[in-house]
Amino acid sequence: MTALFIPSPAQGVWHLGPFPLRAYALCIILGIVAAVWIGERRWIARGGKAGQMQDLALWCVPFGIVGGRLYHVITDHDLYFGEGRHAIDALKIWHGGLGIWGAIALGAVGAIIGARVMDLRILPVLDALAPGVLVAQAIGRFGNYFNQELFGKPTDLPWALEINAAHRPAGYENVATFHPTFLYESLWCLGAFAVILLLERRFALGFGKTLALYAMLYTAGRGWIETLRIDPVELHDVGGLRFNVWMSLIVFSLAAAYLVWAAVKRPGREDGIYRTQQDAAV
Template sequence: MTVLSIPSPSSGVWHLGPLPVRGYALAIILGIIASIWIGERRWAARGGRPGEVQDLAVWAVPFGLVGGRLYHVATDHDRYFGAGGSAWKILYVWEGGLGVWGSIFLGAVGAMIAAKRRGMRIAPMVDALAPGLLVAQAIGRWGNWFNQELFGKPTDLPWALEIDAEHRPAGYEDQATFHPTFLYEFGWNLLVFGVLIALDRRFRFGHGRMLALYVMGYTLGRGWIEMLRIDDVELSDVHGLRFNVWTSIVLFVVAAVYFVVSQRRHPGQEASPYVDGHVEGREPALTPAGDGSAAGTEPEGDAETGRGDRDAHDPGTGSGPGTPA
């Protein structure tokens, strides 16, 4: 064991009387709360109504949990349906096992259903929420630390992670310290979050491009971090690479292509985050009297970029009050 190393918790469960409190669940819950708070601020800065992101979360969170579990089970089904497995353990989410891509996909489906019901445009909605997902994923990774799971290859670096003998995979019983991949992803996700917020303040991305940047940023880090992991899962070697590495490569390319095409076809931001053209806190502009048209619904400013009187609030970012830090 190295002189300097990161200890793992002796237990990931505490009890308040008969009630178990699990570190994994706490990490997931705190991550969700953080992403909702960030999303609320970003949605309000785009001209959305306060509280609507919380309404979306009522749909997105349960959809995301189900999607994450289904992805995990699909890519590691022998653990539940193979020899010695138990299908009932599919319900034991507190033991870990939430696939990020499944959570994002079905969570997005839930959010889109809620957004459609409220007359919200999908592109501004996902652009507002995307950076907060990085913070949610960063905090959620600490659940792996509590469960002593999904760590990397053995190492004697000063920041190596101590893993108890009962949690070491076959073939690594004599190794005591491993790469803390949970910590790498925690740091990477926060770094990408900061970069995306800075870029958005400068360029004010719209039409789903912030979501594309989120996918590119996350997959860029997930790819190299995944290469360090040694957890034994099915589809762990597809043409020499782990399945999640291939997933990251494909999604990075798709997101990059979308970003370029979207930038060319729809530069700037949407004028309104709502289908009806409403912008919270701003009355729609009226057309001049006598021109034969009814009162307009287009907000002031450029219809393509959404700029105009919103820039007066914050010349540096053009985001208005409530821009997330």
């Protein structure tokens, strides 16, 4: 073991009487609160009303959690279905297992429905929310730290992450320290958040361009971080790459293409954030 390392958490669950308080759930909740707070401030700066992003979160959050869990269960279904497995475990979200791709996809569906109900333009809504989602992801990754999951290859770097023997995958029983990919992704997300804010100060970003930057910056980091991970997944080798690396490449390419198109066809920002002039006047 390296002389310097990040120690494993002593525990990830605390009990308040009969009720378990799980660090993973707390990290997810704190991330959601941060994303809504940041989105609310950005929305008001765009001319929106206080409380509208909180109302929209009632659509986005449930859709996002369901989407994240569905993606995880579908892409790792052998963990829950088959011989010796219990399908009911697919519902135990507190044990970890939220796929960001599904969470963002269905979360966006929730945002579209909520924006429609509230008579808001969807692209300004998504542009207002996207940077805060990066902060939510940065906080949420610490849930993986407490669960001792989704770490990277063995390493003896000073910032290596110690993993208890019970959480080490097959073939790594005698290795104690690994790349802290949770920390890499968390720091990358915070850096991407800062970059977007700087670009928004320089350019008038609208019509979904901030959302496209979010997708590009996140997937650029997720792609290389994914190559470090050793957690067993069913789609671990698709054409020589893990499935999530391919997802990063595809999403990055689509977002980049949209950003170029929007920069040419829709420069600047939208004139308003409401779908109807009547709501804008009110």
